[in-house]
Amino acid sequence: xSIKEITSNTNKQLKWIKKLQAQSKERHLQSVYxxxxxxxxxxxxxxxxxxxxxxxxxDLKLFExxxxxxxxxxxxxxxxxxxxxxxxxxxxxxxxxxxxFESQKLNENGLYLVLESIQDPGNMGTMIRVCDxxxxxxxxxxxxxxxxxxxxxxxxxxxxxxxxxxxQVDDLTQAIHKLQSNKIRVYGAYLDESSxxxxxxxxxxxxxxxxxxxxxxxxxxxxxxxxxxxxxILGGAESLNAAVAASVLLYEAVRQRIQ
Amino acid sequence: xSIKEITSNTNKQLKWIKKLQAQSKERHLQSVYxxxxxxxxxxxxxxxxxxxxxxxxxDLKLFExxxxxxxxxxxxxxxxxxxxxxxxxxxxxxxxxxxxFESQKLNENGLYLVLESIQDPGNMGTMIRVCDxxxxxxxxxxxxxxxxxxxxxxxxxxxxxxxxxxxQVDDLTQAIHKLQSNKIRVYGAYLDESSxxxxxxxxxxxxxxxxxxxxxxxxxxxxxxxxxxxxxILGGAESLNAAVAASVLLYEAVRQRIQ
Numbered sequence: 001x002s003i004k005e006i007t008s009n010t011n012k013q014l015k016w017i018k019k020l021q022a023q024s025k026e027r028h029l030q031s032v033y034x035x036x037x038x039x040x041x042x043x044x045x046x047x048x049x050x051x052x053x054x055x056x057x058x059d060l061k062l063f064e065x066x067x068x069x070x071x072x073x074x075x076x077x078x079x080x081x082x083x084x085x086x087x088x089x090x091x092x093x094x095x096x097x098x099x100x101f102e103s104q105k106l107n108e109n110g111l112y113l114v115l116e117s118i119q120d121p122g123n124m125g126t127m128i129r130v131c132d133x134x135x136x137x138x139x140x141x142x143x144x145x146x147x148x149x150x151x152x153x154x155x156x157x158x159x160x161x162x163x164x165x166x167x168q169v170d171d172l173t174q175a176i177h178k179l180q181s182n183k184i185r186v187y188g189a190y191l192d193e194s195s196x197x198x199x200x201x202x203x204x205x206x207x208x209x210x211x212x213x214x215x216x217x218x219x220x221x222x223x224x225x226x227x228x229x230x231x232x233i234l235g236g237a238e239s240l241n242a243a244v245a246a247s248v249l250l251y252e253a254v255r256q257r258i259q
Numbered sequence: 260x261s262i263k264e265i266t267s268n269t270n271k272q273l274k275w276i277k278k279l280q281a282q283s284k285e286r287h288l289q290s291v292y293x294x295x296x297x298x299x300x301x302x303x304x305x306x307x308x309x310x311x312x313x314x315x316x317x318d319l320k321l322f323e324x325x326x327x328x329x330x331x332x333x334x335x336x337x338x339x340x341x342x343x344x345x346x347x348x349x350x351x352x353x354x355x356x357x358x359x360f361e362s363q364k365l366n367e368n369g370l371y372l373v374l375e376s377i378q379d380p381g382n383m384g385t386m387i388r389v390c391d392x393x394x395x396x397x398x399x400x401x402x403x404x405x406x407x408x409x410x411x412x413x414x415x416x417x418x419x420x421x422x423x424x425x426x427q428v429d430d431l432t433q434a435i436h437k438l439q440s441n442k443i444r445v446y447g448a449y450l451d452e453s454s455x456x457x458x459x460x461x462x463x464x465x466x467x468x469x470x471x472x473x474x475x476x477x478x479x480x481x482x483x484x485x486x487x488x489x490x491x492i493l494g495g496a497e498s499l500n501a502a503v504a505a506s507v508l509l510y511e512a513v514r515q516r517i518q
Contacts, residue, residue, distance in 0.1 A: 122381055126500045135494035156500075163495040198514045232513065235394035236422040241385045241415075244506040247499075251507045252514070254491065255457045 005072045017081045024147040031096045033149035038090040043159035048095045055089035083151050101167035106182040110137035112207035116221055117144040125156025126243035132160035134250045140167045140175045176224045179207050188217050188225035189245050197231045202253035210246050264331045276340045283406040290355045292408035297349040302418035307354045314348035342410050360426035365441040369396035370512055371466035375480055376403040384415025385502035391419035393509045399426045399434045435483045438466050447476050447484035448504050456490045461512035469505050
């Protein structure tokens with residue numbers, strides 16, 4: 001490992017970190033993103049760590065096996081790049097894993113989540129985390145969704161981003177056709193006129209489509225699904241949070257599969 | 260209704276609104292809180308609306324039956340008090356519903372959620388919304404939890420706050436004893452050494468305890484529960500988001516009850 005101390009707030013690498021935090025375009029041009037927090041940094045596969053950024057109090061011994069560059073910042077400088085209220089002093093620039101959905105071999109008995117235009121970073125991160133928890137085979141999302149490497153998404157995945165296969169696709173309807181031609185049944189989460197969630201069988205290959213927080217699934221996409229499915233709402237709420245809907249659907253599939 | 264136009268940014272009522280948004284203490288002293296958004300304001304029970312705050316473009320006809328004071332603000336002034344990026348021009352000061360758990364008659368076949376020291380406003384709001392969706396009989400939470408009238412909680416409930424019975428209690432263990440003495444079985448969501456969630460029967464009176472996001476349920480509280488329950492995690496994630504855990508538990512109870 002090569003260690004470099006940074007003590008000036010005009011340092012170019014500090015500006016680079018801030019740019020990566022702020023700009024999705026910049027992250028994707030360079031194929032890297034920012035991870036913050038001791039646990040989150042340590043959970044990254046060593047091979048995927050591009051640069052480590054530590055504050056002067058951080059425990060260097062933890063990184064003896066890392067071959068990347070390590071930047072050591074004064075506490076004040078670390079605080080100036082941190083997005084956390086109480087920075088732990090551990091940050092990494094990590095390499096993106098770019099997964100091509102078109103060329104991907106699919107699991108006919110798999111469990112997939114398809115996301116259309118999800119806007120809220122917290123929802124996106126929570127759905128990546130739950131896909132990790134249920135060992136889903138992948139998340140397919142369109143370009144209109146929030147960038148999965150947005151710092152707030154990364155934070156709310158709590159380390160799951162490095163473990164879940166995420167596929168950004170140009171055309172969700174094509175992706176759905178690919179799932180279907182691999183015998184995976186595609187269910188669209190819908191609010192009315194749908195089959196009740198609890199009467200469906202999810203023990204074979206299953207994909208759930210979750211739509212945008214405000215508008216749901218678009219007409220174009222809903223036309224392609226095999227079945228519309230509704231999570232029963234017994235009380236006064238008009239709808240469920242997108243991440244809650246995804247979690248209830250995925251865990252019902254888990255229940256049917258492990259029982 | 261009495262209408263008052265506000266055009267000066269030094270107006271006392273504007274300061275009052277900002278204070279209510281910022282300070283939990285102030286909200287509880289006056290027993291009111293701030294609701295923002297057209298739909299959210301219209302979903303409030305008319306009787307619970309203390310003051311309406313509208314921008315000059317808002318549709319006054321919607322509020323013909325309201326007897327409270329209506330403040331009409333210029334667009335710029337409304338923007339200055341709004342917490343939304345793109346304000347819709349509708350806000351209300353709403354009266355809190357104060358529910359006493361100690362004197363409350365419980366439903367022996369009911370469904371309850373018990374929250375210990377939940378910190379994230381988004382999680383709290385999402386749990387209130389899902390309790391509305393499953394028609395839960397109540398949420399019991401301790402004083403160390405985030406204020407349910409925090410603007411971010413109110414926003415993420417999407418109108419459910421006015422429909423779900425929420426009880427703040429001094430002592431969660433006493434509340435759990437009260438549930439138990441009403442034949443309600445209390446399950447603590449726990450990560451290890453627990454019975455698997457899917458093998459339990461939730462068709463009788465059931466309460467789920469969800470702990471703090473970082474630390475889980477405290478030793479003191481976990482000692483009181485009838486059973487620890489774990490939601491199976493098949494993949495690499497170490498835990499689930501608190502609101503996701505609550506939702507998966509509550510919807511499994513719903514599944515068992517409606518099937």
